Amino acid sequence: MVEVAIAEPGELAAAQLEAAESLVRAAFGPSFRSHDWLHALDGVHVVLTAGDALLAFGAVVPRTLRHNGRALDTGYVEAVAVRADQQGSGLGAVVMDHAENVIRARHEVGALNAVESATGFYARRGWTPWTGHTQAAGPAGVIDTYADADRIYLLCPQPLDPGAALVCDWRPGDLW
Ligand SMILES: CC(C)(COP(=O)(O)OP(=O)(O)OC[C@H]1O[C@@H](n2cnc3c(N)ncnc32)[C@H](O)[C@@H]1OP(=O)(O)O)[C@@H](O)C(=O)NCCC(=O)NCCS
Numbered sequence: 686m687v688e689v690a691i692a693e694p695g696e697l698a699a700a701q702l703e704a705a706e707s708l709v710r711a712a713f714g715p716s717f718r719s720h721d722w723l724h725a726l727d728g729v730h731v732v733l734t735a736g737d738a739l740l741a742f743g744a745v746v747p748r749t750l751r752h753n754g755r756a757l758d759t760g761y762v763e764a765v766a767v768r769a770d771q772q773g774s775g776l777g778a779v780v781m782d783h784a785e786n787v788i789r790a791r792h793e794v795g796a797l798n799a800v801e802s803a804t805g806f807y808a809r810r811g812w813t814p815w816t817g818h819t820q821a822a823g824p825a826g827v828i829d830t831y832a833d834a835d836r837i838y839l840l841c842p843q844p845l846d847p848g849a850a851l852v853c854d855w856r857p858g859d860l861w
Contacts, residue, residue: 687740687776689783692730705732705742705764712766713800720858725764729791731783733776741767743780745787750796751822751852752845760788762797781810788840795840798861804836812838817847821860827852835861 697705709725710717728746732739743765750757762784767776788795796815799807808814815837819830830853837851845851853860 686735687779688734689779690730690732690734691783691787692732694727694729697730697732701732701739702726704739705730708739708742708768709764709766712769718858722764724856724858728761728763729787731780731787733779739768740771741776741780743784745784745792745795747792748796749854750794753849758791758793760784760792760795762788762795765797765803777806778810781807785810785840794842794845797838798859799836799838801836804838807838812840813844815839815845815847815851817845818850819861820850820852821855822852823855830860832859832861837861 692701706722709722713721724746725744728744731741731743731745733741744763745760746763748759748761750759762781765777765780765784767780785795795812797807797812804814819835819837820827821830839845
């Protein structure tokens with residue numbers, strides 16, 4: 686039987702985090718870098734297990750996105766992954782059901798940067814692609830973030846204005 690745990694930041698033991706990192710790295714493949722895992726650490730963790738086995742994982746990390754003069758309290762989804770032999774059996778949807786509950790309860794909007802092969806997974810859940818300009822607020826001011834690989838998806842109660850930039854906060858590694 687699959688069990689779902691919602692772990693607050695810092696609650697998972699080191700061994701649980703190691704198991705999660707291994708699962709996520711295996712699911713994403715070699716393009717997954719150290720910073721990508723660090724980006725998932727400070728969040729609320731959704732952990733699916735069966736007995737001692739970790740089956741699926743995801744994180745909702747607090748970030749601030751700025752848009753049209755507003756600072757949006759954002760639940761940023763990172764490191765969503767299902768163990769390879771369990772994919773396609775509904776576990777990814779369970780991870781996202783819980784991640785979205787966290788976003789709706791604690792944040793104004795949800796955001797994530799989808800890998801190309803997973804865009805359909807998020808789109809069918811009601812996440813919408815951001816078609817406007819993206820920027821990041823860095824130590825030296827606001828910079829444009831033109832990355833072909835970025836596919837930003839949003840979960841918003843009200844649509845944002847694609848005519849105004851969406852500005853993320855700064856972090857090491859990939860900004861989005
Ligand atoms: C993407 C991933 C998390 C999906 O998890 P999953 O357990 O395989 O997906 P589910 O079985 O819960 O699928 C839920 C629904 O989404 C659909 N779906 C699943 N993966 C999809 C994809 N890549 N594209 C489009 N639709 C997809 C399923 O058909 C299903 O539809 P249904 O509700 O009509 O039956 C999983 O395949 C995975 O870990 N991939 C590797 C890592 C990755 O890409 N993570 C996302 C990074 S942004």
